[in-house]
Amino acid sequence: xxxxxxxxxxxxxxxxxxxxxxxxxxxxxxxxxxxxxxxxxxxxxxxxxxxxxxxxxxxxxxxxxxxxxxxxxxxxxxxxxxxxxxxxxxxxxxxxxxxxxxxxxxxxxxxxxxxxxxxxxxxxxxxxxxxxxxxxxxxxxxxxxxxxxxxxxxxxxxxxxxxxxxxxxxxxxxxxxxxxxxxxxxx
Amino acid sequence: xxxxxxxxxxxxxxxxxxxxxxxxxxxxxxxxxxxxxxxxxxxxxxxxxxxxxxxxxxxxxxxxxxxxxxxxxxxxxxxxxxxxxxxxxxxxxxxxxxxxxxxxxxxxxxxxxxxxxxxxxxxxxxxxxxxxxxxxxxxxxxxxxxxxxxxxxxxxxxxxxxxxxxxxxxxxxxxxxxxxxxxxxxx
DNA sequence: GAATTCATGTAACTTGTTACATGATTTA
DNA sequence: TAAATCATGTAACAAGTTACATGAATTC
Numbered sequence: 001x002x003x004x005x006x007x008x009x010x011x012x013x014x015x016x017x018x019x020x021x022x023x024x025x026x027x028x029x030x031x032x033x034x035x036x037x038x039x040x041x042x043x044x045x046x047x048x049x050x051x052x053x054x055x056x057x058x059x060x061x062x063x064x065x066x067x068x069x070x071x072x073x074x075x076x077x078x079x080x081x082x083x084x085x086x087x088x089x090x091x092x093x094x095x096x097x098x099x100x101x102x103x104x105x106x107x108x109x110x111x112x113x114x115x116x117x118x119x120x121x122x123x124x125x126x127x128x129x130x131x132x133x134x135x136x137x138x139x140x141x142x143x144x145x146x147x148x149x150x151x152x153x154x155x156x157x158x159x160x161x162x163x164x165x166x167x168x169x170x171x172x173x174x175x176x177x178x179x180x181x182x183x184x185x186x187x
Numbered sequence: 188x189x190x191x192x193x194x195x196x197x198x199x200x201x202x203x204x205x206x207x208x209x210x211x212x213x214x215x216x217x218x219x220x221x222x223x224x225x226x227x228x229x230x231x232x233x234x235x236x237x238x239x240x241x242x243x244x245x246x247x248x249x250x251x252x253x254x255x256x257x258x259x260x261x262x263x264x265x266x267x268x269x270x271x272x273x274x275x276x277x278x279x280x281x282x283x284x285x286x287x288x289x290x291x292x293x294x295x296x297x298x299x300x301x302x303x304x305x306x307x308x309x310x311x312x313x314x315x316x317x318x319x320x321x322x323x324x325x326x327x328x329x330x331x332x333x334x335x336x337x338x339x340x341x342x343x344x345x346x347x348x349x350x351x352x353x354x355x356x357x358x359x360x361x362x363x364x365x366x367x368x369x370x371x372x373x374x
Numbered sequence: 375g376a377a378t379t380c381a382t383g384t385a386a387c388t389t390g391t392t393a394c395a396t397g398a399t400t401t402a
Numbered sequence: 403t404a405a406a407t408c409a410t411g412t413a414a415c416a417a418g419t420t421a422c423a424t425g426a427a428t429t430c
Contacts, residue, residue: 001417002282002284003417003418005291009290009294018381018382018383019381019382029290030281031281032290033281033282033283033287034281035418036418036419037383038384038385038418038421039417039418039419041382041384042383045383060380060426062427062428063381063427063428064381064382064425064426065382065426066380066382067382079291079294080294083288083291083294083295083299084295086285086303088310090284091284091285091307091310092282092283092284092285092286093282093283093284094218094219094221095189095219095221095279096219096279096347097279097280098273098277098279099219099279099347100189100192100196100216100219101270102340102343102344102347103196103216103219103340103344104192104193104270105270106340107196107199107267107270110339112270119273119275120278123275123278152365152366152369153289153293153300154290156300156365156366157289157290159358159361159362160286160289160358163355163357163358164354167354170350171346171350174346175346182339188389190389190390205409205410205411206409206410222390223390223392224409224411225392225413226389226391228411228412229411229412247398247409249408250399250407250409251398251408251409252398253408253410254409
């Protein structure tokens with residue numbers, strides 16, 4: 001299970017509340033991992049029971065009180081152990097609900113697929129824009145003192161994001177060209 | 188939920204048993220969708236309750252009896268409705284457990300990441316080989332009478348698979364080059 | 375004063391995974 | 403005759419999603 005270690009990794013940079021973690025997920029990590037607030041609070045609870053984090057209620061500078069979580073030494077060694085033990089078969093979850101529809105699209109025909117693929121292409125282009133945003137956020141953060149050490153890892157992470165979106169855009173464009181050409185054949 | 192419609196789509200080509208469906212998943216669909224046998228049987232049951240499929244026990248030509256599932260008319264219109272109603276936000280599940288580790292690898296250092304990335308690259312190359320296998324299986328199947336109609340959809344589906352693996356291989360190679368160069372900098 | 379954001383949670387549900395049980399048939 | 407494959411399932415669990423509840427503080 002990856003999520004608790006994701007949380008642990010973020011808390012290892014600095015203590016924070018569940019709400020803060022959620023925001024980091026939403027605006028930086030989102031392109032390779034996501035989590036619901038309910039799930040985050042649930043996992044933080046489990047981590048505390050395990051002794052990997054401790055929490056303490058503090059008044060928020062603005063807004064209501066916060067329960068601030070900090071990583072413990074056990075948490076740090078747990079995180080490291082997890083990072084060093086990489087099972088061979090872990091990885092991207094390949095489930096692609098759109099591709100399943102493409103695969104079955106003989107049931108609705110080429111015109112419909114062209115229509116859906118055009119929508120998809122627009123979506124991929126939006127994804128690219130969002131990634132650019134993430135990029136600027138990360139490079140800002142990396143300029144803070146003591147953070148530049150993390151830069152190479154973030155660069156590689158982000159780069160995966162760009163490779164991914166770009167490959168989607170290329171695929172959608174190629175597919176559209178191909179579909180249009182087979183459509184003309186039949187005409 | 189996509190899985191039941193995946194099953195429905197396959198049953199719409201020809202009636203078959205849960206075991207047969209599992210095999211198709213494992214050796215053709217695997218690169219964009221996967222399912223456990225237990226899940227398949229569970230969903231087939233639900234589909235039957237819903238009236239989307241009917242089943243009938245038939246003696247297997249070799250081996251034990253089979254429960255053969257056939258799609259009903261309701262099932263066919265359910266499938267079509269699903270294919271025509273594409274929510275904007277569906278799509279690839281981006282969760283990438285390996286990338287999460289990369290993102291947090293400042294905790295274990297560059298050498299460790301290089302080691303892991305090399306293993307990953309080998310895995311991606313194996314993925315590429317498996318895709319070639321899928322490709323040959325699909326093109327065989329598409330040569331059967333009445334099946335050539337599905338060819339364009341399968342080509343596009345497979346093409347996504349190749350774009351995906353290739354983008355992973357490129358990323359891993361670039362990342363390794365980058366990591367090696369930053370390692371020499373520090374030396 | 376109303377709407378939005380901040381902040382933490384609970385409950386119920388859905389989807390996916392793991393482990394196990396069973397028994398027939400086929401191949402080595 | 404032992405091992406592998408064929409075939410169908412059940413039970414328990416893990417992970418992720420959706421819906422809801424609550425209330426304070428801030429912004430419009």
